[in-house]
Amino acid sequence: MKEWLNPNNIVELAQHYKSLGPFLGLLLPFIESFLPFLPLVAFVLANAGAYGLWYGFLLSWAGTVVGSYAVFLIVRKYGRNRLLNFLTKSARIQKLIKWVERNGFGPLFLFICFPFTPSALVNLVAGLSDMKKKNYLVTLMAGKFVMIFMISYIGSDIKALFTDPIRTAIVVVVIFLLWIIGKQLERRLNAKVEADFRATAASREEK
Numbered sequence: 001m002k003e004w005l006n007p008n009n010i011v012e013l014a015q016h017y018k019s020l021g022p023f024l025g026l027l028l029p030f031i032e033s034f035l036p037f038l039p040l041v042a043f044v045l046a047n048a049g050a051y052g053l054w055y056g057f058l059l060s061w062a063g064t065v066v067g068s069y070a071v072f073l074i075v076r077k078y079g080r081n082r083l084l085n086f087l088t089k090s091a092r093i094q095k096l097i098k099w100v101e102r103n104g105f106g107p108l109f110l111f112i113c114f115p116f117t118p119s120a121l122v123n124l125v126a127g128l129s130d131m132k133k134k135n136y137l138v139t140l141m142a143g144k145f146v147m148i149f150m151i152s153y154i155g156s157d158i159k160a161l162f163t164d165p166i167r168t169a170i171v172v173v174v175i176f177l178l179w180i181i182g183k184q185l186e187r188r189l190n191a192k193v194e195a196d197f198r199a200t201a202a203s204r205e206e207k
Contacts, residue, residue: 011192018050025051025059033067036120045155053156057193061148065141068123072136073195096125112143114181115151121197160180 028043039115102137108126111117126136154174 022051022055022059025056026063029060029063030067032069033064033071033120038116040119041115041151044151047153048152049157053152056154056156057149060108060152061144064148065144068119068140068144070139071120071123072127072140073133076133078183079128083193096121097129100129100131108139109143113146115147154199166167 025043025047029040029047031037032040032043044056044060047060050056051059060070108122111122112119
């Protein structure tokens, strides 16, 4: 374990990753969009460490945007198919769809900005909603830009993370704060969805 945590070994591993070519750096974030249990943060850090801040950022950003938008398009086309109608049966999904249709860009942008919020759920809900394709693409590109750049900046100097304790502490604090903020945002979103749903139900009963 100590050998793997050695800064020189980390840098050497990043160089080996780089030698595999930029296609892998593009492919891994793309695949993560379809398999959300994969560690997107780790892929972005690896790209930034291997290719540098800007090139690594572009590879990660392009891969995750294309992958997420592909998931959105697939759900948009086949999500209401009989074979996939289980996607729309969930009461939570139905509430989220209606909420997204009413609120649009702003909430989705904030949701996508944070690396620890369920982006797969966002792609699913957006795909099942009536949100325009162009609007979602713009939202996705903007939100992922912020998220991927934050992670890429942290990972652009991997060696410093192991040799500079102050930088390491700052990185740990930033990641923890992003996780906390993302979870708070998710809770508030769920609360707003429930409140809107109850208000809509109450107004229908009054009519």
